[in-house]
Amino acid sequence: MKLVFLGRFRELAGARLSDVPLPAGVRTLQGLQDWLARTEPDLAVALTGARTQVAINQTLVRDPAYPIGDRDEIAFLPPMSGG
Amino acid sequence: MKLVFLGRFRELAGARLSDVPLPAGVRTLQGLQDWLARTEPDLAVALTGARTQVAINQTLVRDPAYPIGDRDEIAFLPPMSGG
């Protein structure tokens, strides 16, 4: 799967997570977040901010049960600030 | 004195009033308005609208007792509409 970290998340994640095989047992967004909490605890803490958003295949997703497959692009977005 | 009629007042007054000697006995704005009511009744009626303003020597004047002399420029302004 493709993981995309934007803004300050990108600086924390670096490039090491950009293209990783779907971890065994991960089937949902919640599963992916649990996996990150185990393997990348510092990054996972940063991702849990109240205003962090997740986009799956470039669509904002709020449901933790949203299914995830190996061909999906999952993006973690810090609070946005355009304009 | 110089009388200036703007906008639709100008169309009513034409050019005949642009430069007239100060009428005998006229010493104030009120006096001028009374004189206009006698000599140009149709125009004077148009000038009495609630939103008509008067400028004397290019300064807005509201006081009917404001003094008027032969070298003054008195302008009658219909409701303004810029922008």
Place this chain on the structure above:
Amino acid sequence: MPNNIVKVRITEQAFDPALELSAFGAGRQDTGALANFVGYCRDMTAGRRVGELTIEQYPGFTEREITRLANQVSRELGTLDLMVVHRVGAIRPGEAIVLVAALAAHRNAAFEAVRLLMDYLKTDAPLWKKESGPDGVRWIEPSAHDHARRDQAKEKSGEKV
């Protein structure tokens, strides 16, 4: 506000708002926000076709009064640069009538300055508009709505303009 600048221009020539804006505030690095408004002559108003709009000024007085209104708005809202260009004379549909532009440190002041000044211009700028078209000629006066907006703006700003 040491850099508080107000520019007012009354012009009988057609003007290009984009060109006016390109010079406005050029090279400044201390300003975060430019808001501006351009009013155009429309080919239809209230169902009537417009062939030409004529705007009459009272030379000298008009520019001075608009400058007074602009200075007042600039002080109230703390804008940096504030600019007004107002067309007079015969105007065709599609041509610009008025441009109001405000530079400020932050967007709120810039927006409010443009909006407030437009409200004042509608009722307090010594200009008189005449519309002509196939249905004849008529003088335009500010609507009760324009006056209400202006009075509301006045009240909100808490100062007499």
Place this chain on the structure above:
Amino acid sequence: MPNNIVKVRITEQAFDPALELSAFGAGRQDTGALANFVGYCRDMTAGRRVGELTIEQYPGFTEREITRLANQVSRELGTLDLMVVHRVGAIRPGEAIVLVAALAAHRNAAFEAVRLLMDYLKTDAPLWKKESGPDGVRWIEPSAHDHARRDQAKEKSGEKV
């Protein structure tokens, strides 16, 4: 609104707001009002000197989301043309960051469209800003004030954007 047009452009190149505006709505005679806003990179923010601002986008997603916000505003306020140009990449003080422009029949809709879209961009456009200067580097996140403004705007407009 058959002529309702929304244009969104994300650009890594510096852009000239006046030039963008000169093409916008050119030749239209049915529109009475153009309102627009330009946000610039300032040389100081909150007392810190700014050497450079870097704006990061999420390619594809960013443009699509801004287009969605702009379409929403255009529908709500009944604008004719609505345009957004947003810079990304490395930006120097004095350069334009964002341009929002709205054409409408009347000035109120044009003003409101620009203002509402700016409020939304501040909190809902997928863009991330990093400031660097002599005091170091920091990511900028929308203030509580920006969120409050946006929520207020949302409430006023009565629709969920």
